[in-house]
Amino acid sequence: xxxxxxxxxxxxxxxxxxxxxxxxxxxxxxxxxxxxxxxxxxxxxxxxxxxxxxxxxxxxxxxxxxxxxxxxxxxxxxxxxxxxxxxxxxxxxxxxxxxxxxxxxxxxxxxxxxxxxxxxxxxxxxxxxxxxxxxxxxxxxxxxxxxxxxxxxxxxxxxxxxxxxxxxxxxxxxxxxxxxxxxxxxxxxxxxx
Amino acid sequence: xxxxxxxxxxxxxxxxxxxxxxxxxxxxxxxxxxxxxxxxxxxxxxxxxxxxxxxxxxxxxxxxxxxxxxxxxxxxxxxxxxxxxxxxxxxxxxxxxxxxxxxxxxxxxxxxxxxxxxxxxxxxxxxxxxxxxxxxxxxxxxxxxxxxxxxxxxxxxxxxxxxxxxxxxxxxxxxxxxxxxxxxxxxxxxxxxxxxxxxxxxxxxxxxxxxxxxxxxxxxxxxxxxxxxxxxxxxxxxxxxxxxxxxxxxxxxxxxxxxxxxxxxxxxxxxxxxxxxxxxxxxxxxxxxxxxxxxxxxxxxxxxxxxxxxxxxxxxxxxxxxxxxxxxxxxxxxxxxxxxxxxxxxxxxxxxxxxxxxxxxxxxxxxxxxxxxxxxxxxxxxxxxxxxxxxxxxxxxxxxxxxxxxxxxxxxxxxxxxxxxxxxxxxxxxxxxxxxxxxxxxxxxxxxxxxxxxxxxxxxxxxxxxxxxxxxxxxxxxxxxxxxxxxxxxxxxxxxxxxxxxxxxxxxxxxxxxxxxxxxxxxxxxxxxxxxxxxxxxxxxxxxxxxxxxxxxxxxxxxxxxx
Numbered sequence: 132x133x134x135x136x137x138x139x140x141x142x143x144x145x146x147x148x149x150x151x152x153x154x155x156x157x158x159x160x161x162x163x164x165x166x167x168x169x170x171x172x173x174x175x176x177x178x179x180x181x182x183x184x185x186x187x188x189x190x191x192x193x194x195x196x197x198x199x200x201x202x203x204x205x206x207x208x209x210x211x212x213x214x215x216x217x218x219x220x221x222x223x224x225x226x227x228x229x230x231x232x233x234x235x236x237x238x239x240x241x242x243x244x245x246x247x248x249x250x251x252x253x254x255x256x257x258x259x260x261x262x263x264x265x266x267x268x269x270x271x272x273x274x275x276x277x278x279x280x281x282x283x284x285x286x287x288x289x290x291x292x293x294x295x296x297x298x299x300x301x302x303x304x305x306x307x308x309x310x311x312x313x314x315x316x317x318x319x320x321x322x323x324x
Numbered sequence: 325x326x327x328x329x330x331x332x333x334x335x336x337x338x339x340x341x342x343x344x345x346x347x348x349x350x351x352x353x354x355x356x357x358x359x360x361x362x363x364x365x366x367x368x369x370x371x372x373x374x375x376x377x378x379x380x381x382x383x384x385x386x387x388x389x390x391x392x393x394x395x396x397x398x399x400x401x402x403x404x405x406x407x408x409x410x411x412x413x414x415x416x417x418x419x420x421x422x423x424x425x426x427x428x429x430x431x432x433x434x435x436x437x438x439x440x441x442x443x444x445x446x447x448x449x450x451x452x453x454x455x456x457x458x459x460x461x462x463x464x465x466x467x468x469x470x471x472x473x474x475x476x477x478x479x480x481x482x483x484x485x486x487x488x489x490x491x492x493x494x495x496x497x498x499x500x501x502x503x504x505x506x507x508x509x510x511x512x513x514x515x516x517x518x519x520x521x522x523x524x525x526x527x528x529x530x531x532x533x534x535x536x537x538x539x540x541x542x543x544x545x546x547x548x549x550x551x552x553x554x555x556x557x558x559x560x561x562x563x564x565x566x567x568x569x570x571x572x573x574x575x576x577x578x579x580x581x582x583x584x585x586x587x588x589x590x591x592x593x594x595x596x597x598x599x600x601x602x603x604x605x606x607x608x609x610x611x612x613x614x615x616x617x618x619x620x621x622x623x624x625x626x627x628x629x630x631x632x633x634x635x636x637x638x639x640x641x642x643x644x645x646x647x648x649x650x651x652x653x654x655x656x657x658x659x660x661x662x663x664x665x666x667x668x669x670x671x672x673x674x675x676x677x678x679x680x681x682x683x684x685x686x687x688x689x690x691x692x693x694x695x696x697x698x699x700x701x702x703x704x705x706x707x708x709x710x711x712x713x714x715x716x717x718x719x720x721x722x723x724x725x726x727x728x729x730x731x732x733x734x735x736x737x738x739x740x741x742x743x744x745x746x747x748x749x750x751x752x753x754x755x756x757x758x759x760x761x762x763x764x765x766x767x768x769x770x771x772x773x774x775x776x777x778x779x780x781x782x783x784x785x786x787x788x789x790x791x792x793x794x795x796x797x798x799x800x801x802x803x804x805x806x807x808x809x810x811x812x813x814x815x816x817x818x819x820x821x822x823x824x825x826x827x828x829x830x831x832x833x834x835x836x837x838x839x840x841x842x843x844x845x846x847x848x849x850x851x852x853x854x855x856x857x858x859x860x861x862x863x864x865x866x867x868x869x870x871x872x873x874x875x876x877x878x879x880x881x882x883x884x885x886x887x
């Protein structure tokens with residue numbers, strides 16, 4: 132079935148496409164995960180304004196991390212969100228409209244450095260202790276706390292690696308978990324694009 | 325000098341003319357300094373902070389200047405919230421100064437403490453809490469700058485009590501530095517050229533004009549463009565007055581209660597040139613079915629409004645006035661005769677009408693008010709049926725002659741907005757007319773006495789149908805005539821006596837003849853507000869109508885029922 136058979140004008144087709152809607156025979160646009168880097172004035176309430184925007188405007192917010200930068204008057208946010216191209220574009224414009232935002236950048240997934248830190252407390256017995264240590268070794272995780280019943284591992288890496296580590300550990304019984312959310316930066320391309 | 329004196333001196337330096345305010349504990353020091361210093365601005369003591377905020381909006385919309393509100397902490401601040409939200413939705417430049425408990429007590433649930441910055445976070449363009457007396461002047465300067473520039477909007481400045489007592493040196497800054505604030509720049513030349521090309525190629529172009537055209541002081545240029553290229557013009561509710569409605573190119577308002585011919589033009593045009601408009605759902609109805617043949621050129625100051633609802637084939641982002649200035653010389657006179665003839669045929673086939681059966685119809689009253697008020701009228705309306713009838717039947721020929729609550733749809737907006745407009749327009753010869761329904765008028769009627777105190781000759785019309793008419797209309801059309809809690813007859817006051825009690829003139833009309841006489845009598849009063857109560861039939865409905873969420877093609881043109 133073509134667009135004309137659906138009785139859509141050319142303009143209606145264009146608008147549907149721009150909205151990420153289905154126009155046969157095209158496939159609908161699926162929401163994609165985006166990592167947005169924001170430089171923010173280090174003012175009271177500035178972070179609030181950013182987070183508030185996501186709930187007030189009905190956008191998805193997967194994680195936010197915030198910390199200081201080389202300039203003490205500026206803090207850096209890494210926001211992980213998902214949406215269609217159109218939704219992400221609107222998020223970027225609305226973030227940019229805030230007075231406290233100094234720069235807003237949708238990081239290219241092919242050219243970013245990202246890390247997440249995870250603390251994972253696992254119950255252990257003599258029987259599985261060696262296996263846990265093997266898994267930790269593969270993921271370069273470190274034991275940062277230990278008791279006769281539990282071990283706490285620290286693992287750092289891209290979110291996918293952290294997910295894999297958590298997945299491997301899950302069958303052994305996770306007692307407690309804390310994840311930092313992602314921090315990310317654009318890659319500095321020393322040798323050009 | 326004290327923080328409170330710095331505050332007063334800063335408003336003077338900013339050129340503030342009128343402050344709409346209400347005192348209280350947290351701002352008592354400011355009121356004390358106003359008594360001592362006799363500042364150059366006038367302080368209008370409103371009787372409710374919500375009224376004050378709407379008055380500031382009316383002042384801002386009528387004059388193009390920034391409106392100012394001063395209230396105390398806690399309830400004083402929360403009472404301004406509706407007005408702030410209203411100003412945010414309708415891009416009205418106001419600065420709201422709220423008192424706050426002393427900094428040492430913030431967060432401790434002190435008496436009359438509210439986190440007003442938190443409460444208003446999603447309905448302000450920006451907000452500040454001043455933490456040092458030395459920051460007062462630069463913050464005030466920044467607040468007015470932010471409210472006024474770019475896409476205008478409300479700014480809240482929270483003033484803890486102790487910083488008003490604190491001593492500091494007063495120096496009002498000349499410039500503002502806000503590194504995160506980018507006022508939209510010059511539109512891109514290639515976009516202007518693309519827009520001109522699209523206008524050149526269009527056979528059936530249509531200008532769709534919103535409030536941004538008036539906010540951007542671009543109404544004259546817009547009118548020049550329409551006349552030069554011979555393009556018909558339809559306006560949104562907030563765009564009324566941006567293009568003279570007595571011009572043959574005018575199609576009046578479009579959208580849910582717009583004219584049939586404006587909506588027909590939308591559905592058949594091949595190019596929409598949107599100027600300072602945001603494709604609101606009350607304009608488009610069902611998005612998929614709206615303007616199905618039209619390419620879209622969008623002149624807009626706020627990048628987040630472009631392609632938000634309707635995809636823009638050509639987005640000219642930046643100051644609308646600058647964009648029109650650049651565009652005008654590139655556009656040649658077009659031959660749109662066939663298109664205009666088609667529109668004239670639509671106009672002839674289905675003009676705006678109402679029943680003329682000897683009863684006092686609200687549309688008749690509005691026509692008569694429009695004729696009597698003439699070209700120098702400034703009209704404020706409340707929200708509901710009378711608001712739509714005013715948009716349809718009042719003839720607006722100048723920008724800033726129509727003030728209403730569009731985005732938020734705030735009942736109780738209309739009369740205090742008229743108070744603010746009248747304060748701002750004193751000495752200009754403009755006649756301020758406030759058109760209300762019986763429901764909304766009572767929501768801020770307390771400000772009547774304030775208007776009387778300043779001897780403002782506001783012409784107040786109350787269209788009394790004894791109902792919350794617009795809700796009643798929806799109940800009749802879409803909820804099988806179950807009139808749930810919309811009958812006001814047993815809770816309405818005697819409006820004439822109410823007016824008299826507040827020191828205004830009260831008049832009542834129940835027939836067209838009486839209405840003529842009442843309007844004539846009202847225009848003879850020059851030293852106080854006149855309230856004209858028009859008793860109109862409760863069954864009257866607003867037509868044409870595109871039901872909410874329906875396609876524009878499925879417009880209900882007219883429907884009379886037996887009474």
